[in-house]
Amino acid sequence: xxxxxxxxxxxxxxxxxxxxxxxxxxxxxxxxxxxxxxxxxxxxxxxxxxxxxxxxxxxxxxxxxxxxxxxxxxxxxxxxxxxxxxxxxxxxxxxxxxxxxxxxxxxxxxxxxxxxxxxxxxxxxxxxxxxxxxxxxxxxxxxxxxxxxxxxxxxxxxxxxxxxxxxxxxxxxxxxxxxxxxxxxxxxxxxxxxxxxxxxxxxxxxxxxxxxxxxxxxxxxxxxxxxxxxxxxxxxxxxxxxxxxxxxxxxxxxxxxxxxxxxxxxxxxxxxxxxxxxxxxxxxxxxxxxxxxxxxxxxxxxxxxxxxxxxxxxxxxxxxxxxxxxxxxxx
Amino acid sequence: xxxxxxxxxxxxxxxxxxxxxxxxxxxxxxxxxxxxxxxxxxxxxxxxxxxxxxxxxxxxxxxxxxxxxxxxxxxxxxxxxxxxxxxxxxxxxxxxxxxxxxxxxxxxxxxxxxxxxxxxxxxxxxxxxxxxxxxxxxxxxxxxxxxxxxxxxxxxxxxxxxxxxxxxxxxxxxxxxxxxxxxxxxxxxxxxxxxxxxxxxxxxxxxxxxxxxxxxxxxxxxxxxxxxxxxxxxxxxxxxxxxxxxxxxxxxxxxxxxxxxxxxxxxxxxxxxxxxxxxxxxxxxxxxxxxxxxxxxxxxxxxxxxxxxxxxxxxxxxxxxxxxxxxxxxxxxxxxxxxxxxxx
Ligand SMILES: [Zn+2]
Numbered sequence: 001x002x003x004x005x006x007x008x009x010x011x012x013x014x015x016x017x018x019x020x021x022x023x024x025x026x027x028x029x030x031x032x033x034x035x036x037x038x039x040x041x042x043x044x045x046x047x048x049x050x051x052x053x054x055x056x057x058x059x060x061x062x063x064x065x066x067x068x069x070x071x072x073x074x075x076x077x078x079x080x081x082x083x084x085x086x087x088x089x090x091x092x093x094x095x096x097x098x099x100x101x102x103x104x105x106x107x108x109x110x111x112x113x114x115x116x117x118x119x120x121x122x123x124x125x126x127x128x129x130x131x132x133x134x135x136x137x138x139x140x141x142x143x144x145x146x147x148x149x150x151x152x153x154x155x156x157x158x159x160x161x162x163x164x165x166x167x168x169x170x171x172x173x174x175x176x177x178x179x180x181x182x183x184x185x186x187x188x189x190x191x192x193x194x195x196x197x198x199x200x201x202x203x204x205x206x207x208x209x210x211x212x213x214x215x216x217x218x219x220x221x222x223x224x225x226x227x228x229x230x231x232x233x234x235x236x237x238x239x240x241x242x243x244x245x246x247x248x249x250x251x252x253x254x255x256x257x258x259x260x261x262x263x264x265x266x267x268x269x270x271x272x273x274x275x276x277x278x279x280x281x282x283x284x285x286x287x288x289x290x291x292x293x294x295x296x297x298x299x300x301x302x303x304x305x306x307x308x309x310x311x312x313x314x315x316x317x318x319x320x321x322x323x324x325x326x327x328x329x330x331x
Numbered sequence: 332x333x334x335x336x337x338x339x340x341x342x343x344x345x346x347x348x349x350x351x352x353x354x355x356x357x358x359x360x361x362x363x364x365x366x367x368x369x370x371x372x373x374x375x376x377x378x379x380x381x382x383x384x385x386x387x388x389x390x391x392x393x394x395x396x397x398x399x400x401x402x403x404x405x406x407x408x409x410x411x412x413x414x415x416x417x418x419x420x421x422x423x424x425x426x427x428x429x430x431x432x433x434x435x436x437x438x439x440x441x442x443x444x445x446x447x448x449x450x451x452x453x454x455x456x457x458x459x460x461x462x463x464x465x466x467x468x469x470x471x472x473x474x475x476x477x478x479x480x481x482x483x484x485x486x487x488x489x490x491x492x493x494x495x496x497x498x499x500x501x502x503x504x505x506x507x508x509x510x511x512x513x514x515x516x517x518x519x520x521x522x523x524x525x526x527x528x529x530x531x532x533x534x535x536x537x538x539x540x541x542x543x544x545x546x547x548x549x550x551x552x553x554x555x556x557x558x559x560x561x562x563x564x565x566x567x568x569x570x571x572x573x574x575x576x577x578x579x580x581x582x583x584x585x586x587x588x589x590x591x592x593x594x595x596x597x598x599x600x601x602x603x604x605x606x607x608x609x610x611x612x613x614x615x616x617x618x619x620x621x622x623x624x625x626x627x628x629x630x631x632x633x634x635x636x637x638x639x640x641x642x643x644x645x646x647x648x649x650x651x652x653x654x655x656x657x658x659x660x661x662x663x664x665x666x667x668x669x670x671x672x673x674x675x
Contacts, residue, residue, distance in 0.1 A: 015425060023429040067428050084598065085427055087550070090521050092434075092477050094427035275421055275436045275479040309479075310422030310434070 004328035005287045006058055007321035008266060008301035009051060010183060010220060010242065011069070011136045013062035014311040019043050037118075040064050044119050048126040050315065055322030057131045058299060060183070061119035068095035069138045069185050069305065070146065076110035077166055079103050083148060089187060089223055091273070091308060099148040100158065104165045112170065113177040120178050135179050139186035139219065140167060140209075141202035145194055156201040163205035171213045183218045183242075184209070187304075189232065190224040203232045210239050218242060218266060222304040227252035234260040242266040244303035245286060246273065254293040263296035268303025269324070270317040275309055277316060283324045300324050338463060338510065338668040342658055343612070343626050343651050344395045345644075346591070348547055348569060349467035349513065350407075350631030351388070351400030352640050357381045378403045382451075383458050388637070390460060392644035396511065398465045399455040401631065406432045407469045407515060408477045414447035415496050416440075418478070436479035441492045443499040449507050456508070463510050463668055470516035470546070471497050471536050472529040477518060487528050494535035505542050510668060513545040513569065517630075520548065520555040534564045543670050545569050545591055549630045553582045560586050564672050567591050571629035574598060577611050583618040589674045590619045593629035594650065595643045600635065602642045608650020621658055622666050623674035626651050 015023075022039050025031035031039070047062045066072065068088065074080050079102035085094040116135050123133045138146075143166075144159035152158045171182055184206065188194055194202075210217045220242030226233070227248070233241060233256050241262050243253045256262040267290060269283040283300060290298050300321055306314045353361075357377055364374045385400035404410040412418040412435035419438045423431035452466045471493035475486050483489040501512050514536060519529055537544045545567035548556060553570060560568070569591025572580065583590060592615050594608045612626065626647060632640040658664070 015429075017423075020423075020429055020431070027429070087521070092426060092518065096427075273479075274481070276481040307425050310424055312422050 004291070005267075005298040005300050005325055007054070007056040007325040008058035008134075008299045009056055009060060009062075009306075009318060009321075010134075010218075010266065010268070010301045011060060011063065011185060011305040012066065013047055013060070013064075013306045014309065014314050015064060016043050016046065016311060019064050041118060041122055045122050045126060048123055051318065052127055052131075054319045055325055056318055057127070058134060058181070058301075059123075059131070060134050060136050061115075061123075063136060063305075065115055068093070068307075069136070070098060070143070071096055073110075073112065073137065073170075074098040076107045076112070078105040078107055079151065086146070089191065093307060095146075097146055097148060098143070100151045102151055104161045106166050106169045110170065110173070113173040113179075116174055116179050117177040132181055133179070134181040134183050134218070135174050136183040136185060137167060137170070139184035139189070139202075140205045141194065141199065142186050142188040143167075144198065144202065145188040145191075155195065155198040159198060159202045159205055163209060168209060168212065171209065171215060175214045179215055181216045181218065182213070183220055185220050185222075185305075187222050187224070189219070190221045190226050190229050192224060192228075199229070199232060203235050206239075207235050210236065216240070220266065220268075222268060223247055225250075225252060227255050230256055230260050233262050237261040237263065240264040240266050240297070240299065242268055242301075244268040246271040246303050251289060254289065257290060257293040257295050263294065265290055265295050265297070266299040266301055269300045270302050270320060272302045272304045272306045272314070272317070273308045275313045277313075278320060280320060280323050280327055283320070284327055287324070287328060339665050340395055340463065340668060341655065342621055342663050342666050343624055343655060344666065345393065345648050345651050346396035346465055346625055346627045347389060347394060347398050347400075347644070348549075348591075348593075348627055348629070348631050349398050349401050349465070349515065350404070350633035351385045351398070351402075352633055352635055352637040353400075353402060354381055354384055354637060357402065379454055382454060386455065386459050388641045389644060392641055393648035394644055395461060396463050396465050396625075397455075397459050397461055398467060399451055401467065401633070403451065408474050409433045409435065411447060411469045411474055412478065414444070415493075416442040416444050417482070434477060434479065437482045437489055439482055441489070441496055443496045446503045447500055449500075449503050452504055452507055452509050465511050465513055465545075466504055466509050467513045467515055467547075468497055468500060470514040470519070471532045472525075473516050473518040475532075476521065486525070487532075490529065490532040491535060494532045497536040498538055498540070501537065501540050501542075501544070505540060509542060511543045511545070512540075513547055514565070515547045517547070517549050517551070520551040520553070523552075523555045526555060526559065530559045530562055534562070537564055541670065543567070543668055545589075545625075547591070547630075549593075550574070553579065557582055557585070560588065563588075566669050566672055566674070567625060569593070569625070569627055572615070573603070573611070573629050577614055580615055580618055583615070586619060587673050587675050589623045589625060589669060590615070591625040591627050592619075594626055595628045595647050597628050597630045597632050597635060597643075600639050602639060603646055603650075605646050605649035605653060608647055609653040612650065612654045620674075621654075621663055
C-alpha cells in the first residue's frame with residue numbers, strides 16, 4: 001500500500017549551537033567564507049541523518065545559510081539595498097528588509113543553486129534515492145509586501161517583477177542544479193491588509209511560475225486562516241497548498257479542497273510557534289479529515305519556519321511527524 | 332521618605348529607558364561564572380560594582396533620572412520569567428541574524444514568589460546621587476506574547492495572571508520607597524486585535540499603585556496605541572522617535588499624559604549632535620507642552636559600545652540644555668514628579 005500521508009520538514013530548522021558558533025567565527029574572521037561553507041555541510045548532514053531516523057522524506061536543508069526567508073537571497077538581487085530590521089509579521093523575530101531602488105534582476109553568480117547542489121549530494125549520501133530535497137524561497141506576494149518600494153511605486157508591477165526577474169530565473173537555475181520541488185513561502189497571501197489588486201496580480205505571477213518552471217511548486221501559507229481568501233486558491237490548485245492548522249482550527253480550510261479544486265495539501269500540523277507537543281492521534285484525525293474532504297495527496301509538516309522554537313523541541317516535533325506517517329501506513 | 336510635593340525636577344527631565352552596555356570586565360566575569368570559575372556570590376558583587384560604574388556614566392553625562400543599566404538582566408523577558416514561578420526554559424531561540432534569547436515556556440500557573448527587582452532598586456538608590464531613579468519591569472502583555480503558552484487556555488488568561496504578578500512587584504517597590512517605575516511593553520501593539528484586553532492587562536498591573544508609572548512602547552505602530560491614550564492608567568508614555576527620523580509626531584495629537592520623548596537612536600552608532608536633539612525637542616513641543624515632556628533615548632542602550640552610549644547621553648543632555656535656556660526666558664524651569672495619569 002502506498003503512502004497515505006508523507007512527513008515533511010518545511011523552511012528553516014533551528015540553528016544547532018554548532019551552527020551559531022560557525023557564524024560567530026565567521027563574523028570575527030576566525031573562519032573563511034569557504035571554511036564556513038564546508039563546515040555548514042556537516043550540520044546539514046546531521047540534520048538529514050536525524051530526519052532519516054525520524055522517517056521524514058521530504059525536507060529542506062534547514063536553511064542554515066539563511067538568516068530569514070529573504071536573506072541572503074535579496075543580496076543577490078540587482079536594484080535592492082538591504083535595510084534595517086523589520087518585524088516578521090507578528091513574531092518576535094526580525095529580518096532585514098529589501099529596499100527596491102532600481103530595476104530588479106537576479107545577479108550573476110547567485111550561490112543558492114550551488115548550495116542546493118551541495119546539500120543534494122549530502123541528501124543522496126544519507127538517504128539514497130528515496131527522498132526529496134526542497135528549496136524554500138519567498139513567494140512573490142510576500143517579497144513585494146515586505147519590500148520598501150522606492151522605484152516602481154506600483155505594487156502590482158513590483159510583485160510581477162519579483163516573479164519574472166528574480167524567482168523564475170532562480171528556479172530555472174535551481175532545476176539545473178537538480179531541484180525538483182520548490183517551496184514558495186507566502187504568508188502575505190492570507191495575512192490580510194494586502195490590496196485585492198495586489199493579491200490578484202500576485203496570484204497570476206504564482207500561476208505563471210507554477211506553469212512555467214520544471215519543478216513541482218508548493219505554496220505555503222501560514223499564521224492566518226485561509227478560508228477568507230479561498231477564491232485565490234482555485235487558480236493555484238496545481239500546486240501543493242500549505243495550511244497552518246494552528247491558525248485554521250475550525251477546519252474552514254477544508255473548503256479549499258471541497259470547493260476550490262485543491263487536491264494536494266501540506267497540513268502544517270505541528271506548531272512551530274509553540275513548544276506544546278501535538279499528539280499523533282490528533283494529527284492523524286486532521287489527515288483523515290482532509291482525505292475525507294477529497295484530498296488526493298497529503299503531507300504533514302511544520303506550519304511555519306522552525307526558527308521560532310528551540311532546537312530540542314523542533315527535533316521532537318520532527319519525530320512526531322515521522323510517527324504520524326508510520327501510523328497512517330499501519331506501521 | 333520624602334513627601335511627594337517636595338520632589339522637583341528641572342524642566343525636560345532627562346532619563347534613560349533602562350538598559351546600558353555591560354562593562355567589558357563584567358562580560359568576562361559572567362563568562363567565568365558560566366564556566367564555573369567564580370561563585371554566584373562573587374558574580375553578585377560584580378553586578379553591584381557594575382551598577383556603580385554605569386550610574387556614574389549617567390551622572391557624568393548629566394542624566395537627571397538614572398537606572399541601574401539592567402546590569403543583572405541578560406534579556407527582558409527571560410529575567411522576569413526566571414523570577415516568576417511557572418516557567419520552563421528549553422533552549423535558545425533566534426530573534427534575528429545570529430542573535431538569540433531563551434524564550435520561556437509557561438508550564439503551570441504563574442505565581443508571585445518573592446520580590447524580583449526590589450534589591451536592585453535598593454542598591455541603585457544607595458549608589459545614585461539623584462533623588463529620583465527609574466526601575467524598569469517588563470509588562471504582562473510582552474511577557475505573555477514572548478513566551479510559549481503550554482498551560483493557559485488563552486494568552487489573555489496568561490497575561491492577566493502575569494498582571495497580578497507585576498502588580499505585586501510594583502507594590503513591593505512602592506513599599507521599599509521607589510518613586511518611579513517604568514513598565515516595558517514593546518510587544519503591546521503587535522496584535523492590534525488584542526489591544527482591548529492588552530491595555531486592560533497593563534491597567535491591572537498598575538492598579539492601586541500610588542507612585543509614578545511610565546509605559547515604554549518601542550518599534551511599534553503608534554497609530555494602534557493612539558485610541559488608548561485615555562484608557563491607559565499610567566502617567567507617561569515613553570516612545571521611540573529618533574529611529575523613525577521624528578516622522579509621524581502627529582500621532583501625539585490628543586495625548587493627555589506625559590511623553591518620554593526618544594531623541595537618540597540606539598540602533599545606530601552615529602552620535603547625534605546637541606543641535607539635532609534640540610531641534611527634535613522643538614518639533615515635539617508643537618504637540619506636547621514642555622511641562623509634560625521627559626527626554627530619553629529611543630530604547631535601552633545595551634547593544635551599543637559603552638563609549639558610544641555614554642556619548643549619546645552626554646549629547647542628549649547638551650541638547651536639552653539648549654532648550655532649557657529658551658524655556659527659562661519664558662519662566663519655565665521646574666516640574667514636579669507627577670503621579671497622575673493626565674498632563675495636558
Ligand atoms: Zn524599547
